Amino acid sequence: MAASPKARRSRVARASGPASPERDLPLGLTPAQCRHLYRQMVQIRRFEEHAAEAYAQAKVGGFLHLYIGEEAVAVGALAAGREDDHLLGHYRDHGYALARGCDPKSCMAELFGREDGLCHGRGGSMHLAQASRNFWGGYAIVGSHIPIGAGMAYAMQYQQRDQIVFDFFGDGATGNGIFHEGLNMAALWNLPIIFICENNLYGMGATLAEESPVSEMRIKAEGYTMPAVQCDGMDVLSVYEAVRQAAEHCRSGKGPFFVEALTYRFRGHSMADPELYRDKAEVQRWRTLDPIPRFGDFCVEHRVCSRKELAQINEEVEQEMLEAVAFADQSPWPDPGEVDRWIYAKPIDPEAAFAAKEEGALPVPEAEPEPKRAGV
Amino acid sequence: MAASPKARRSRVARASGPASPERDLPLGLTPAQCRHLYRQMVQIRRFEEHAAEAYAQAKVGGFLHLYIGEEAVAVGALAAGREDDHLLGHYRDHGYALARGCDPKSCMAELFGREDGLCHGRGGSMHLAQASRNFWGGYAIVGSHIPIGAGMAYAMQYQQRDQIVFDFFGDGATGNGIFHEGLNMAALWNLPIIFICENNLYGMGATLAEESPVSEMRIKAEGYTMPAVQCDGMDVLSVYEAVRQAAEHCRSGKGPFFVEALTYRFRGHSMADPELYRDKAEVQRWRTLDPIPRFGDFCVEHRVCSRKELAQINEEVEQEMLEAVAFADQSPWPDPGEVDRWIYAKPIDPEAAFAAKEEGALPVPEAEPEPKRAGV
Amino acid sequence: MLFRSPRPSRSRSGRASEVAVVSYRDAVRTALRDEMLRDQRVILMGESITGYGGSYAVTKGLLDEFGPKRVMETPIAEAGIVGFAVGAAMGGLLPVAELMTVNFALLALDQIVNSAAKFHYMFGGQWSVPLVVRTVSGFGQLGPTHSQTFEGWFASVPGLKVVMPATPADARGLLLSAIRDPDPVIFIEHSLLYSTKGEVAESEGGDGGEIPIGVAKVVRPGADVSLVAYSRMLLQALQAAEVLERDDGISCEVIDLRTLRPVDYPTVVDSVRRTHQVVLCGEDWRSGGFGAGLLSEIQDRCFDDLDGPIQRVAMRDVPMAYSRQLEKALVPTSEQVVEAVRRLN
Amino acid sequence: MLFRSPRPSRSRSGRASEVAVVSYRDAVRTALRDEMLRDQRVILMGESITGYGGSYAVTKGLLDEFGPKRVMETPIAEAGIVGFAVGAAMGGLLPVAELMTVNFALLALDQIVNSAAKFHYMFGGQWSVPLVVRTVSGFGQLGPTHSQTFEGWFASVPGLKVVMPATPADARGLLLSAIRDPDPVIFIEHSLLYSTKGEVAESEGGDGGEIPIGVAKVVRPGADVSLVAYSRMLLQALQAAEVLERDDGISCEVIDLRTLRPVDYPTVVDSVRRTHQVVLCGEDWRSGGFGAGLLSEIQDRCFDDLDGPIQRVAMRDVPMAYSRQLEKALVPTSEQVVEAVRRLN
Numbered sequence A, B: 001m002a003a004s005p006k007a008r009r010s011r012v013a014r015a016s017g018p019a020s021p022e023r024d025l026p027l028g029l030t031p032a033q034c035r036h037l038y039r040q041m042v043q044i045r046r047f048e049e050h051a052a053e054a055y056a057q058a059k060v061g062g063f064l065h066l067y068i069g070e071e072a073v074a075v076g077a078l079a080a081g082r083e084d085d086h087l088l089g090h091y092r093d094h095g096y097a098l099a100r101g102c103d104p105k106s107c108m109a110e111l112f113g114r115e116d117g118l119c120h121g122r123g124g125s126m127h128l129a130q131a132s133r134n135f136w137g138g139y140a141i142v143g144s145h146i147p148i149g150a151g152m153a154y155a156m157q158y159q160q161r162d163q164i165v166f167d168f169f170g171d172g173a174t175g176n177g178i179f180h181e182g183l184n185m186a187a188l189w190n191l192p193i194i195f196i197c198e199n200n201l202y203g204m205g206a207t208l209a210e211e212s213p214v215s216e217m218r219i220k221a222e223g224y225t226m227p228a229v230q231c232d233g234m235d236v237l238s239v240y241e242a243v244r245q246a247a248e249h250c251r252s253g254k255g256p257f258f259v260e261a262l263t264y265r266f267r268g269h270s271m272a273d274p275e276l277y278r279d280k281a282e283v284q285r286w287r288t289l290d291p292i293p294r295f296g297d298f299c300v301e302h303r304v305c306s307r308k309e310l311a312q313i314n315e316e317v318e319q320e321m322l323e324a325v326a327f328a329d330q331s332p333w334p335d336p337g338e339v340d341r342w343i344y345a346k347p348i349d350p351e352a353a354f355a356a357k358e359e360g361a362l363p364v365p366e367a368e369p370e371p372k373r374a375g376v
Numbered sequence C, D: 001m002l003f004r005s006p007r008p009s010r011s012r013s014g015r016a017s018e019v020a021v022v023s024y025r026d027a028v029r030t031a032l033r034d035e036m037l038r039d040q041r042v043i044l045m046g047e048s049i050t051g052y053g054g055s056y057a058v059t060k061g062l063l064d065e066f067g068p069k070r071v072m073e074t075p076i077a078e079a080g081i082v083g084f085a086v087g088a089a090m091g092g093l094l095p096v097a098e099l100m101t102v103n104f105a106l107l108a109l110d111q112i113v114n115s116a117a118k119f120h121y122m123f124g125g126q127w128s129v130p131l132v133v134r135t136v137s138g139f140g141q142l143g144p145t146h147s148q149t150f151e152g153w154f155a156s157v158p159g160l161k162v163v164m165p166a167t168p169a170d171a172r173g174l175l176l177s178a179i180r181d182p183d184p185v186i187f188i189e190h191s192l193l194y195s196t197k198g199e200v201a202e203s204e205g206g207d208g209g210e211i212p213i214g215v216a217k218v219v220r221p222g223a224d225v226s227l228v229a230y231s232r233m234l235l236q237a238l239q240a241a242e243v244l245e246r247d248d249g250i251s252c253e254v255i256d257l258r259t260l261r262p263v264d265y266p267t268v269v270d271s272v273r274r275t276h277q278v279v280l281c282g283e284d285w286r287s288g289g290f291g292a293g294l295l296s297e298i299q300d301r302c303f304d305d306l307d308g309p310i311q312r313v314a315m316r317d318v319p320m321a322y323s324r325q326l327e328k329a330l331v332p333t334s335e336q337v338v339e340a341v342r343r344l345n
């Protein structure tokens, strides 16, 4: 039912562009950049493999959605933007966090529900976020962050800032009305936002054909007069190229852009998924397109680094992730006495106000340190 | 900002097709049919003019949305279907009711909030409905009846019935996510439903350009691989032709069809509308395209009837509407003692059940006459 | 007319029911299956209910048995799903729409409140909407957006019937009633109950087996305090009742409401008039949760019968946190039921 | 940084406020306008709020004054509007999103509950969502889908602040507070109050003028019964108090809650401890309406102070009918408040 990897890839324009002078690298990339891309993909992979292990040991609870197989999308896309561009994604969010440079320690601690987690254990795996890096979080109501991203883009436009918004979501999200409401607004107001649709052929157990009468998600953007391209989500350079084009478009004030990355998750939808709805053989076929060895081969072929150097990166990352797990293991639990902190940024205390009123003083609301917002 | 009537009409394929042998009528229409179309448009016009008067006299309360100017859409569209096809529309619904053949008396009584109203005064102007004519109502949450129509179409398909669904809504509804969810499902399951979008250039006070990045609503359907045509909503024959094609398509099992009728409301959005957002001159321009005199001229030119006969129809309709108002005026108010009737089709009485339990008898739920549903 | 209802063939109604011990999950599944066998108008629709088998594996196997026309995989479009199901019901079918969890039901709330609940009334009784919306509440480190439960909201809407079974037997019997009911029924299961087991009378293909909507059940008779609960909190209340009997010699009457709209007040009031003390046990937020409505009505009907304030056990008013330690501090427990009773005594 | 907050130029803060008699509608409009003058980060968005001037004419003229970047006409997309406003707030703006009526807010409930109310908590306090959602409740032959009011639902959600002003002065002062508040505030106006008038202290461009969220007001002191009301029901309660004073010699203390989350319980409890009798006045459905939550908390805090059951005046549990005669039979009135007090005395 699902298109074979081969058939789908043939629709994708292969990464091309001017070769870099040294070593023949495309897209003006430097070897250091290539090594960085490779390292980030390995980071995500190893982070999640450790997370899966921790889940099996009941150190991670609730939902755990792995990005394994799709690493090229977050890594390629974010490399094409700036570090201060705004980033939102869905619950399958470890890749966004790590590609944005969040510390794996704080990410892992969040999965473990610990105080040192990015969100102090309040959010968990689905809700990683780090405002200081303009990573505004993983969102778990499918599609809900699509208009939210558009709103952030509006705030940038309004304040004449040149940051743009990266908004990642899945093929399944396009069946929800909120996707359309968000795209419509982005198009109406010409907002600087890249919609990045990770088309991995499934929305949980639903196949693409069950979700959508069209198999190409980019078609859904075209109704909003939005430029839309597909790229090979198993090839970090293809993603990089497509999103670089999108980012230029957005940053120059030309409005929103839609990028569809054709990709595949190698693991189940979440750890609870028995994967009854797809063939093992299909998974195997896609595994042959694994973006990590594929880009590793590219690096070796283009003399970015040797196999040994790749292995060394792998080893460094493995160390880093072992440390992340150890850190998370040792991080304290959040204090249950603080469970009602952060309900409000400006808490209200009617008892105090009443007491003050009794004493004749008017209740003056306390000025609190203003919580961080992007534009300020 | 809004396109001029002329510019818009030029995009519309004019009604054509094989001429009828006698009197050169297009689309195989008979003179009797033409007179019927004319009469129905006049009925809607005069019904609403009387309703507006009654509103000014505070006999009609709440919201009153007039269809005046758009009569050709409901009349042309419903003439292209069968009487047992299913019909749903939005709150601007007097046209649907009358074009489906509902008695103006019961319609007017509903507007007056009387017991003899189609819905016994419970619904009011926005919620006319007559299940016995498969008119399933006017709906007032914008777009909400779009998936509902799709669901009815599914019920027809499932039961292998050959009725199709007519689902009317406005341009404004296409900005709501529910529109997309409904179209997506209709396309996915190849359902027999005609989506009829009355593009009247405004969604309440919002202009088309404020609501949508594309000015042609049919474009929004194309993303669902649904055939979509535009027609001249000020020309009953153009609508008839487009919807006849759509109905054939749907009835033969080829799936959903989208018809965009380019039209204009001559009156405000509702009676409360001060119409600050549009030019009087624009309204005047559109009034020159009034579908009633226009089709009257057509009838005379094609020797369907004489001017005198047209005047006679007008006179008959006027009589009918005076009777409708008199009927509504004399209809009794609903009994306030019955205000809690129809909350449930099968009411539950815990007191009775408890009493029965106390006496040792098991509470057996009463079998009630099953309420009407379309498929049964 | 294409179908008759109920389809008479294959019916074994009238036959004495067999009793089996089954899980809550299986009780729901077999109720769906039996009703689909009995009446061709019954269809299922929802997200990941076919190939995946349902996110809690409730609909596993039903696609294979009934095919995609009757077990429909839908897009992730909660409002559309309920709207579509309303239309299918108006068109003559008996749809059972699954919303994966009650959290996502917020997206469909307009269709539930303004369509399903309203049409019978607003169109003057011309037709009704025989729809079942099945959904699930529950928690377990699911985080802030996936741990909520909104039964109080549904239960405040005229036109809806709201059911929350606690046991496999009630899950079956009430689901049969819900599907056969001409009105829209919100049927809320509980993720932490799916693997619990209990005796269920099976009556495949038959007409019987219904447990009536709107009838509460005194699950454990008692003399001193009335514990009013539903869904998972019934188990907490029963546990508390044992502890209180054993350690405090307090005799608790435990009532399983089963239906939240309409509430079987006669059964509740009858109990309160005997015990003079009440603890209401729910899992939604304390401020304005379902228990608040219950409390309001009980104090109105039983003011002079009450020896002390009606107690409530409910979710703490916090958005919910992911971390295990924090979650523990928020969710209602049987210990809290015990404490509430002790506060009264 | 492009903007400073508050924009200091043009500010006349510190100047003694002038007092004028204005309508509730104008009080809302001028509060919006003044705050937009004071702080460039404030933007408005909503359906038909520009050329049309707002379906209740509240935003009339603001497009002309501030232009389409600050007064944004939106598509008919309630969920999108609130989601967008949440994002704009995260991006540094202070959006005031209008949902044309609270009935349509159901379409946006997910964004209100799972986005606006949750983010500060779920992301561990990293940022907040300084959003105001303005919407309107009310009735008047608007029929079954357009006459509802859901304040009880909003008020049950941790993370939200919920405000329902009854007077022009409170409409102004609370709206200023709401816009300046870093948390999401649901600000519910009432269509039947727009033309009522009252004294309002104007302080254009200044920093003052706030009325604090979370503080109730004793509008009429009294000794015998506490009437707790908000929004339009405040007027009904005041009318009832007059009638009861005149005809029955009963002295009613009337409290305007003003804020529904968090509720100013100290003020309510203080009153109840003096009067020993309470009538709660609301317009949402009796079963599980806002008053139920209020009642639950009051009986908990004041059980021993109460001389009789807490009374409630509320909407009858019916989906609402269009016909004038039927509507009259459903909506709460001052006569019902009088009757409720008489039931207690």
Ligand SMILES: Cc1ncc(C[n+]2csc(CCOP(=O)(O)OP(=O)(O)O)c2C)c(N)n1
Binding pocket: A092, A140, A141, A142, A169, A170, A171, A172, A173, A174, A198, A200, A202, A203, A204, A269, C047, C076, C078, C100, C104, C107
């Ligand atoms: C509104 C809503 N409905 C349902 C769900 C349950 N759910 C979580 S993920 C998912 C599938 C999403 O698929 P897609 O958008 O393709 O993303 P992918 O998981 O494939 O990356 C579903 C149905 C949800 N979280 N939110």
Ligand SMILES: Cc1ncc(C[n+]2csc(CCOP(=O)(O)OP(=O)(O)O)c2C)c(N)n1
Binding pocket: B092, B140, B141, B142, B169, B170, B171, B172, B173, B174, B198, B200, B202, B203, B204, B269, D047, D048, D076, D078, D100, D104, D107
């Ligand atoms: C969900 C929802 N939002 C807002 C409204 C208020 N409203 C009623 S009609 C309308 C405009 C609809 O425009 P369109 O669909 O173009 O239909 P038209 O009135 O032009 O025929 C609006 C915004 C509503 N009824 N429902």
Ligand SMILES: [Mg+2]
Binding pocket: A170, A171, A172, A198, A199, A200, A201, A202, A203, A204
């Ligand atoms: Mg997917």
Ligand SMILES: [Mg+2]
Binding pocket: B170, B171, B172, B198, B199, B200, B201, B202, B203, B204
């Ligand atoms: Mg329109």
